[in-house]
Amino acid sequence: MEAMKRAASPSSDAANKRRYHSQDDTEARAVAEHYNARPEVGREKRKESKIIRLKSFNNWIKSVLIGRYIARGDYVLDMGCGKGGDLLKMVKARIAELVGADIASISIEQAQDRYNGLRNPPFRARFLALDCYSYPLAPHLPDSYTVDVVTMQFCMHYAFETEEKARMMLQNVSHTLRDGGYFIGTIPNANWIVKKVRDQKSRGQETAFGNDIYWITFEEEDTKEFPSYGAKYMFHLEDAVDCPEYLVHFPTFTSLAKEYNLELEYKQTFHQLYQEAAQESHFNNLLYRMNVVGGHGQALSEAEWEAAGLYLAFAFRKRRP
Structure with missing residues (x-):
């Protein structure tokens, strides 16, 4: 994928680090505060996590997507x-x-610090503290700035709190993405979640389910009907997430994306993507290098594998208007 000519390259100085603190969006503030409060731990400490294999697996999934859709010289x-x-x-x-x-x-400050800590950073970078689901991104970038790939990993579902937020998110994606560029990401699999909670209800059980590393909880009244936007549940993943999330009704997502000139090219659950990508020698070797599979063949626990099934990966391509 050949990179296009861009406007003047953005700098990564402190003056360009925008900060957004919503005064009227309680849910957005709760999500921001949750992630702001999560401490940055060292590599050795991360190895002690109860879900270390799952984290490695999720990183492998992202590496597969990046390997397939992001090329040398791309703007991202x-x-x-x-x-x-x-x-x-x-x-x-x-x-x-x-x-x-x-x-x-x-x-964002920690991301900037990580970038600054890279030895001879091989690419330029800027970091923006901005709610891209509520505000346009364009005013924070040089005029006519475009990228080859937009990536959204484990975060897009927060935009589906409202249609307005979903539209702003897609507007930011489409406006920034060049024609022919890719929009890739990972989100919870709403079909799997809804089927699970309906199975629970059909057996007269609580509208909550999970295992010893994750659980999902719906309010009873919220399971009577699942709207296209604002279908809220509480999600807990051990040592990772503990905040409200929203179902992404995929047909609604793909239909809305078309309005922003984004056409679906790829969609697979994590389990399906694993079965497919593990057949490729490069990605199979990466399973070992990234410690998804250990030196003695140790892989994800049963609980971790179930949790991995919560997610799916997607790729859209931007067509000309």
Whole structure:
């Protein structure tokens, strides 16, 4: 994928680090505060996590998507970049430039610090503390700035709190993405979640389910009907997430995306993607290098494998209007 000529390259100085603190969006503030409050731990401490294999597996999934859709010399927008956990993946992809945006300002500071800590950073970067689901991204970038790929990992579902937020998110994706560019991401699998909670109800059980590393809880009245937007549930994943999330009704997502010139090209659950990508030698070797599978063949626990089934991966391509 050949990178297009861009406007003047953005700098990564402190003056360009925007901060957004919503005064009237309680849910957005709760999500930002949740991720801001999560401490940055060292690599050795992360190895002690109860879900270390699952975290490695999720990173492998992201590496597969990045390996397939991001090419050397690309300009990339990481919307919902968090603490910069995918920076090394971008180093390996040999991109030319990165824009990282996230609602959580402390996470953005940590992402900037991670980037600054790279030895001879091989790409330029800027980081923006901005709610890309409530405000346009364009005013924070040079005029006519475009990227080859927009990536949104484990975060897009927050936009589906309302149709307005989903539309703003897609507007930011489409406006920033060049024609022919890719929009990739990972989200919870709403079909799997809804089927699970309906199975629970059909057996007269509670509208909550999970195992010893994750659980999902719906309010009883929220399971009578699942709207296209605002279908809220509480999600807990051990040592990772503990906040409200929203179902993404995929047909609604794809239909809405078409209005922004984004056509679906790929959709697979994590389990399906694993079965497919593990057949490719490069990605199979990566399973071992990333410690998804240990030296003695140890893989994800049964509980971790079930939790991995919560998610799906997607890729859209932007067509000409």
